[in-house]
Amino acid sequence: METSANRTLMTEATASGINIRDANVDDVSAIHNIYNHYVRESTATFAVVEERIEDRFAWLEQHKQHKLPIIVAVGTKGLVFGWASVSSYSERCAYKQSVEVSVYLAPEHVGKGIGSLLLDKVVQLAAKGGYHCVIAKICTENEGSIHLFKSRNFEQVGILREIGRKFDRWLDVMILQKMLSGQTQ
Numbered sequence: 001m002e003t004s005a006n007r008t009l010m011t012e013a014t015a016s017g018i019n020i021r022d023a024n025v026d027d028v029s030a031i032h033n034i035y036n037h038y039v040r041e042s043t044a045t046f047a048v049v050e051e052r053i054e055d056r057f058a059w060l061e062q063h064k065q066h067k068l069p070i071i072v073a074v075g076t077k078g079l080v081f082g083w084a085s086v087s088s089y090s091e092r093c094a095y096k097q098s099v100e101v102s103v104y105l106a107p108e109h110v111g112k113g114i115g116s117l118l119l120d121k122v123v124q125l126a127a128k129g130g131y132h133c134v135i136a137k138i139c140t141e142n143e144g145s146i147h148l149f150k151s152r153n154f155e156q157v158g159i160l161r162e163i164g165r166k167f168d169r170w171l172d173v174m175i176l177q178k179m180l181s182g183q184t185q
Helices: 004-015 025-041 053-065 114-128 143-151
Strands: 019-022 070-074 080-088 098-105 133-139 155-166 169-179
Touching (some): 019 114, 025 053, 025 098, 114 143
Antiparallel strands (some): 019 070, 070 080, 080 098, 133 169
């Protein structure tokens, strides 16, 4: 069922020359390359060792098995500009209605509104999937990511001080949350 929110999202995506769609195995290499850029170059992820492509294929399959969405933003020539996913927050049963969202963009596409399109769509999919809340854990150095999530009505609910270490320094993580109850779209 198409809603006005879906029509608005698709209109924005089409107007910007971006198609937002479910990820598939043909996208894994691009997803892998985008993620590994952030492993090497930033604190957007606390991974310190680049992942193997085989691990990313397994990740995609696991998400499909558990009906957890992974979407990509694709340009007019079929290039993947970025991706977003919903993952289980915890394996503990009591958390099954809470999920964590991730958004990663190819570095050359940061600041062009693609992150907003991806985040809006993946949150819509989480709501449609019946989840109660979505969280994001973002290194406090990543002001652009924090701004993106707050602009999409995620609320800061805490900070974990010096919880991770990367690039020879201690890093804080902000926890942001958005309640989804009643937001199925």
